[in-house]
Amino acid sequence: xxxxxxxxxxxxxxxxxxxxxxxxxxxxxxxxxxxxxxxxxxxxxxxxxxxxxxxxxxxxxxxxxxxxxxxxxxxxxxxxxxxxxxxxxxxxxxxxxxxxxxxxxxxxxxxxxxxxxxxxxxxxxxxxxxxxxxxxxxxxxxxxxxxxxxxxxxxxxxxxxxxxxxxxxxxxxxxxxxxxxxxxxxxxxxxxxxxxxxxxxxxxxxxxxx
Numbered sequence: 001x002x003x004x005x006x007x008x009x010x011x012x013x014x015x016x017x018x019x020x021x022x023x024x025x026x027x028x029x030x031x032x033x034x035x036x037x038x039x040x041x042x043x044x045x046x047x048x049x050x051x052x053x054x055x056x057x058x059x060x061x062x063x064x065x066x067x068x069x070x071x072x073x074x075x076x077x078x079x080x081x082x083x084x085x086x087x088x089x090x091x092x093x094x095x096x097x098x099x100x101x102x103x104x105x106x107x108x109x110x111x112x113x114x115x116x117x118x119x120x121x122x123x124x125x126x127x128x129x130x131x132x133x134x135x136x137x138x139x140x141x142x143x144x145x146x147x148x149x150x151x152x153x154x155x156x157x158x159x160x161x162x163x164x165x166x167x168x169x170x171x172x173x174x175x176x177x178x179x180x181x182x183x184x185x186x187x188x189x190x191x192x193x194x195x196x197x198x199x200x201x202x203x204x205x206x207x208x209x210x
Contacts, residue, residue: 056167063165070105073098077138078145085132088125095126106163106188113192149174157205159198161186179205 052060076084088095099122103113125131157179160166164187168180181201186194 052167056169059165059167062163066165073102074138077135078142079139081132081135081139084135088131088135089129092126095131096122098131099125103189113189117192152176155179155209157181157202159183159190159201161188161190161194163187179208 088098100118103118125134151174153176155178156175158166158168158171158177158181160180160182162183162185168177171177181204183190183194183197186197190198
């Protein structure tokens with residue numbers, strides 16, 4: 001370990017590999033995010049005193065594309081998770097294909113991911129038979145998606161990696177963002193793609209809160 005390494009307690013409320021519009025539960029727990037916090041879905045040209053920059057417009061277009069083309073998994077998990085779970089629990093190749101589609105569609109360089117790490121991720125679902133509960137989370141949380149959340153006073157650090165659609169000015173009305181960093185590499189699976197920059201950024205975030 002490095003001399004300045006810090007130890008943390010990590011609370012995870014959802015099954016491995018799933019994602020969602022998280023809100024910090026405990027009122028005194030700071031939260032790092034390797035993906036930007038989700039504000040309510042914004043219109044194509046959000047109203048405000050300032051126009052979006054070209055980079056922000058590109059991210060907004062990317063968000064709309066994800067909703068239009070890459071959200072099929074969320075639709076079925078949010079409406080028919082039990083039906084899906086039978087197929088995933090019955091076939092290891094089906095479970096592998098379901099997870100690989102996510103890695104391929106949302107990662108920065110999915111071919112660069114370590115195969116053993118990918119298989120380990122998939123194995124967590126297969127050997128514990130938890131694909132169903134993991135999918136059901138989407139149905140249980142669906143009612144909150146797209147709604148305007150109450151503003152949280154909990155400090156949040158955001159690391160934006162390549163391909164992320166986070167826009168700070170759209171997130172700040174709903175979150176107390178005390179740390180924001182952007183990277184040219186990585187992706188949705190930054191912990192697997194670029195672990196060292198992610199770890200360094202988490203340490204930087206918490207160091208300011210000590």
